[in-house]
Amino acid sequence: MELDDHAEELASDLGVDKEEVKSDLQNLVEYSVPIDEAKGSLRRKYGDGSSGGGGAPSARDVAEITPDDGNVTVSGVVLTAGKRSIRYQGDDHVIVEGTLADETGVIDYTAWEDFGLEPGDAITAGNASVREWDGEPELNLGESTSLSLDDGEPELLEAYADQLGGEATLSDLQTGDRAVTVEVAVLECERRTIDGRDGETEILSGVFGDESGRLPFTNWEPAPELEEGATVRIENAYVQEFRGVPEVNVSEFSAVSAVDRAVDVGADVTTMSIHEAVDTGGIYDVEVVGNVIAVRDGSGLIQRCPECYRVIQKGQCRTHGSVDGIDDLRVKAILDDGTSAVTVILDDELTEGVYDGTLEDALEQAREAMDQEVVADTIRDRIVGREYRVRGHLSVDEYGANLDAESFTESDDDPEVRARSFLEDVEGDDLAGLEGVDA
Secondary structure (H helix, E strand, C coil): CCHHHHHHHHHHHHCCCHHHHHHHHHHHHHCCCCHHHHHHHHHHHCCCCCCCCCCCCEECCHHHCCCCCCEEEEEEEEEEEEEEEEEECCEEEEEEEEEEEECCEEEEEEECCCCCCCCCCEEEEEEEEEEEECCEEEEEECCCCEEEECCCCHHHHHHCCCCHHHECCHHHCCCCCCCEEEEEEEEEEEEEEEEECCEEEEEEEEEEEECCEEEEEEECCCCCCCCCCCEEEEEEEEEEEECCEEEEEECCCCEEEECCCCCCCCCCCEECCHHHHHHCCEEEEEEEEEEEEEECCCCEEEEECCCCCCECECCEECCCEECCCEEEEEEEEEEECCCCEEEEEECHHHHHHHHCCCHHHHHHHHHHHCCCHHHHHHHHHHHCCCEEEEEEEEEEECCEEEEEEEEEEECCCCHHHHHHHHHHHHHHHHHHHHCCCCC
8 A cells, every 4th residue: 555545544534634644654654664653653643533633742751751652742952963864765855863851851853844953952842743763762753743942941951961962982872872972083994885875885984983992983975084093073973783783874964073182092892701792782892701612614714705705605606696706714613601602703814813824825735635624624623622812893683693803812811710719709609698697
């Protein structure tokens, strides 16, 4: 059923103007609301059949708003407001996203109309529709929303001063954050061409760093200020997930400016147990320590597609069919620390280190044995059963947890010292559990 047909059905059932319903329905669908959910929201908004439109929406505190609310009236202070372009059915739409706060909490919003919102504005939004996004309620401000500026809220602004304008450090950022502001050093920067929605598109990608850590970034409209070694302030960035970790996205609506100060990038890395790291759902820079218990198939000497660089099997690429593969080295090792396990992936350089040889050495060994598996067997003999300290980028998906290693070094921890420390912790917990127990 086409959107026009859905709108006609709703208008007939609800006894309201078709064009008004169609506009509301299109606003919701354009932001990826499933059509059945969008229709349900409009039925709640218009009173499920009452020609009077269901009466005026009730006023709600932010903390009271749930995804089941149809339309609400809410007052608060705009903490962030950032423009972003989305595409629906071939057309570009500019929306404003951000957060709104009152004394009870903070809620995300999306404005489909240009209300001129700015951080610090005290507003009342009447007839704002509510939808569910990532399990949480979100306000949608559209054509049917009435928005008025209120008197200033100095106490509220003071309470949320640290969130006003979206100022954040890289470690604060989470997937889904919008209209954020960061001051960072550009640690890595590469210009490359990708197949974008309008064909080939030139972008910048690399790594940002600040005192709290590092995160990857993509700049969709290459800004001249973004170059390796520069220090920049970026306003109105948003955060998306890329390969299981948060990524800072700098769009055409982001403001990028040079900063005349040094940013001391934190050299320390967060060390976690593998269980803790996997529980994050994905983390860009983390260190774990564990024993290599196996080296998986697809390790050692491999071949890659010359077009997409994916690993190929028997000269066949899943995307490009029969190809002449490019020789390469890789290790996929299972690391276990007793709390959980993760697949550690070593690139060609790290693989050469554990193999103690070059790609040419591996090719020669395979030719002499007439079997390329001997390279993986050599690596197994050298690393399985040993303890390693691994630093890299962890991603978690339905297939498991993978840690793309940046460093892979044999641990110099004394196992006896570690065992004693473990026993002391256990004995301390046991004694703490006995406190207060009547002998």
